Amino acid sequence: MSQPAPAHPLSDSAASSADASADASSASSSSSSSTDSAAPASGAPTAAELLDFVRRTAADRELVDSLPLDPEGRTWVRLEGPGGSEAWLIGWPPGTGTGWHDHAESQGAFATARGALTENALAVRLPASGWKTLELADGLDRSRRLAEGGGRAFGRHHVHEVLNESPDTHAVSVHAYYPPLPLIRRFSRTGAVLRLEQVERPEDWQ
DSSP: OOOEEEBBBOOOOOOOHHHHHHGGGGGGTOHHHHHHHHHHHHHHOHHHHHHHHHHHHHHHHHHHHHHHTTTTEEEEEEEEGGGGOEEEEEEEEETTTEEEETTTTEEEEEEEESSSSEEEEEEEOSSSOOOOEEETTTTEEEEHHHHHHHHEEEOOOOOEEEEEOOOSOOOEEEEEESSOOOEEEEEEEEEEEEEEEEEEGGTTOO
């Protein structure tokens, strides 16, 4: 394994207002993580607008109930997102999760439509390339639980994992990203060491 390089937390000034207000119910137990204050391109949806979309869509019971659910694995349906964004309706069987990953240059939002999801995140911006392993500094971990109706927005280079920790209840959520995802980087984690394992392109999941 190559020598890990230290990863440093973002300063408080880098946190976006959209993330700070995304989930007021959990603000007291978790701080903002890995957001980007850069303004979106003219006409592009903001993180706050993506959050509004996923919350409104998650409240559409007819749409949520139309998603086929599989007890063995996650299911998903592509949705029409606002302003050219990429959006998904996703079903989560009990005990399933994404593993650690990021969304490259895309900002995004997600909201729970049924059940509850847990997000574990890192308050750090990872280098875009040129590394295989990173040693994480102390104090970077953030965790929040999003019950039905709860949502959060995040900025570019956001590193997280999303889990349905329920032993018996399926969860459903709505996700939106802008710009549409150019790639997803997937990581493994052993203690403080984060390792880049795979880079997925859109053709791998569409």
